Amino acid sequence: MTAFPQAQAFTKDQCATGLRAAVAILEKWQATTEQACDILRVSRSTHARAKLRNREWSVSLDSDQMQRVSFILNMHAALRLIFDNPENVYGFAAMANHNEFFNGRSPLEVMAQGDMISLYETYRRIDSLRGAQW
Structure with a gap:
C-alpha cells in the first residue's frame, strides 16, 4: 500500500482535446510553429496533427506537457477576463512588454524559451493582471 494515491493519468482523448485547444490559442496569439512546439514541448509532427x-486523433502527453497546456488555457481565460476586445485578448501575447520581467520582450518570446519557469512566470504575471492573489 502506498501512502499517497497515484495521480490519475489523462486519457489520450483528453490529451488531444487539450493540445488542440492550446495549439489553436497559440495560433491566435500569432506564435510560430517553432514557438508553439517549444512552449508545449511537442514535436513539429504532433503540432501539425x-x-x-476534422480528423479523429489521439495522443499521449506526459504531465509536463499537460501542465504546459494548462498554463496556455489558463492564460487565455485570464486574458478574456481582462480584455473586452479580441485584438487585446489575442494580440497581448505578441506585444512587446516593458515591465521588469519581460524587459521589452513579448510574452510569447519569453514562453518560447521552452523552460517551465519562463512559462510559469509569464502565466503568473498575466494572471495577476486580473487581481489574482499569490
Whole structure:
C-alpha cells in the first residue's frame, strides 16, 4: 500500500482535446510553429496533427506537457477576463512588454524559451493582471 494515491493519468482523448485547444490559442496569439512546439514541448509532427481539427486523433502527453497546456488555457481565460476586445485578448501575447520581467520582450518570446519557469512566470504575471492573489 502506498501512502499517497497515484495521480490519475489523462486519457489520450483528453490529451488531444487539450493540445488542440492550446495549439489553436497559440495560433491566435500569432506564435510560430517553432514557438508553439517549444512552449508545449511537442514535436513539429504532433503540432501539425493537432492543427487538423476534422480528423479523429489521439495522443499521449506526459504531465509536463499537460501542465504546459494548462498554463496556455489558463492564460487565455485570464486574458478574456481582462480584455473586452479580441485584438487585446489575442494580440497581448505578441506585444512587446516593458515591465521588469519581460524587459521589452513579448510574452510569447519569453514562453518560447521552452523552460517551465519562463512559462510559469509569464502565466503568473498575466494572471495577476486580473487581481489574482499569490
